[in-house]
Amino acid sequence: MPWYKKLHWQIIIGLVLGLLYGVLAAAQGWGQFTSDWIAPFGQIFFRLLLLIAVPLVLASLITGVASLSDLKKLSRIGGKTIAIYIGTTVIALIIGLVLVNVLNPGGSVPEEMREKLQMTFADQAEAGLENAAASAERGPLQPIVDMIPNNFFEAARSNRNMLQVVFFAIFAGIGLLMIPKDKAKPLLEFFDSLNDLIIKLVEIIMIFAPIGVFGLLADTITSIAGDDLGQILELLGALGFYAIVVILGLAIHMTLTYGSMMKFLTPRKISDFWKALGPAQLVAFSTSSSGATLPITMERCENNLGVSEEVSSFVLPLGATINMDGTALYQAVAAVFIAQTIGMELDLTAQITIVFTAVLASIGTAAVPGAGIIMLVIILEAVGVPIAGIALILGVDRILDMCRTVTNVTGDATVATVVAASEGQLRDIPA
Numbered sequence: 074m075p076w077y078k079k080l081h082w083q084i085i086i087g088l089v090l091g092l093l094y095g096v097l098a099a100a101q102g103w104g105q106f107t108s109d110w111i112a113p114f115g116q117i118f119f120r121l122l123l124l125i126a127v128p129l130v131l132a133s134l135i136t137g138v139a140s141l142s143d144l145k146k147l148s149r150i151g152g153k154t155i156a157i158y159i160g161t162t163v164i165a166l167i168i169g170l171v172l173v174n175v176l177n178p179g180g181s182v183p184e185e186m187r188e189k190l191q192m193t194f195a196d197q198a199e200a201g202l203e204n205a206a207a208s209a210e211r212g213p214l215q216p217i218v219d220m221i222p223n224n225f226f227e228a229a230r231s232n233r234n235m236l237q238v239v240f241f242a243i244f245a246g247i248g249l250l251m252i253p254k255d256k257a258k259p260l261l262e263f264f265d266s267l268n269d270l271i272i273k274l275v276e277i278i279m280i281f282a283p284i285g286v287f288g289l290l291a292d293t294i295t296s297i298a299g300d301d302l303g304q305i306l307e308l309l310g311a312l313g314f315y316a317i318v319v320i321l322g323l324a325i326h327m328t329l330t331y332g333s334m335m336k337f338l339t340p341r342k343i344s345d346f347w348k349a350l351g352p353a354q355l356v357a358f359s360t361s362s363s364g365a366t367l368p369i370t371m372e373r374c375e376n377n378l379g380v381s382e383e384v385s386s387f388v389l390p391l392g393a394t395i396n397m398d399g400t401a402l403y404q405a406v407a408a409v410f411i412a413q414t415i416g417m418e419l420d421l422t423a424q425i426t427i428v429f430t431a432v433l434a435s436i437g438t439a440a441v442p443g444a445g446i447i448m449l450v451i452i453l454e455a456v457g458v459p460i461a462g463i464a465l466i467l468g469v470d471r472i473l474d475m476c477r478t479v480t481n482v483t484g485d486a487t488v489a490t491v492v493a494a495s496e497g498q499l500r501d502i503p504a
């Protein structure tokens with residue numbers, strides 16, 4: 074097959090063209106034309122992916138849990154998965170904290186720029202403050218209460234409630250393991266067939282991925298820049314160092330942590346892993362949503378990485394909702410950066426508090442664009458950094474959201490491969 078017919082190349086071309094178009098559109102003042110005629114193609118692609126995310130989580134987790142044949146196997150695979158998810162998140166946080174403390178990006182933001190950023194983004198930060206007020210009144214066990222839906226349809230109504238759908242699916246899967254096999258069969262067959270249907274829908278949607286990615290990128294660039302490209306450059310001048318620290322941390326975590334897991338815990342070659350996961354990473358980058366990317370992550374893991382359906386249908390939907398290494402790393406860097414910018418010292422206890430709260434916050438972060446910065450409020454509160462400081466980092470958040478989502482998705486796929494290898498459920502992949 075010629076290279077340009079391969080899906081990941083087509084998506085890369087869409088992405089690069091979207092980027093170039095976005096810059097041109099911002100320079101020429103084509104903002105309105107872009108949002109009327111280009112952005113909708115990106116939105117249609119994004120909505121199609123999100124449309125199948127909730128049914129996919131439901132069907133794959135119910136069949137995933139029920140196919141584990143007994144509760145002992147479920148607790149073994151479940152325990153292993155959650156332990157690795159939390160372990161990798163803690164490593165990501167440590168990488169982020171070491172980098173931000175050593176490189177001190179907050180020390181380089183000039184006083185007048187700080188005031189300007191705070192003024193420009195004050196309104197948007199206000200929204201975060203309202204959330205903060207609500208979260209301040211919550212008791213310590215509230216996150217667990219929130220995980221349990223009181224109405225299934227209410228939970229399935231919003232992509233932000235994916236954790237509640239995950240809870241219901243695992244609960245129902247366990248129930249199916251406990252009732253007589255002949256009674257469970259019709260429901261299992263139903264969800265199995267739903268699963269197959271969704272995989273087919275993913276294949277259809279992916280035909281449009283290059284155009285979708287083009288539209289998403291063009292829209293993102295023009296909406297960040299408005300019709301004034303100079304504004305982006307000024308922002309990057311002030312926040313560029315902070316953004317580089319986040320991106321450097323993500324890159325280190327992906328190459329060192331995931332790379333060594335792949336090398337030492339699985340028979341997969343690192344290059345094969347990147348090649349297989351490429352299209353999912355590119356879609357994660359363009360959509361900023363690990364929930365929307367989940368159907369593609371699953372498809373790539375099963376068909377191109379050799380992960381068994383039994384493992385992928387349990388590990389990946391769970392990971393997309395609770396495992397967010399990229400988000401946690403970013404939250405740690407952002408919290409310390411804000412403290413540094415306003416001249417606040419965070420001691421070792423505060424930094425350890427960041428690790429604990431960020432692990433919890435990343436579990437609760439919805440797999441949708443911009444969710445990470447909302448949960449950042451909880452971390453800032455825990456260490457006493459003023460929440461209004463969020464205004465400082467809002468300007469570059471979308472770019473960092475794109476990058477951290479790639480890490481989130483890569484982390485889920487790495488863990489799925491490791492768990493599959495440890496269970497003897499990693500097939501050979503075609504050369």
Ligand code: ASP
Pocket residue numbers: 361362363364397399400438439440441442443444445446474477478481
């Ligand atoms: N957009 C990220 C995701 O979906 C979450 C975040 O905002 O950090 O994985």
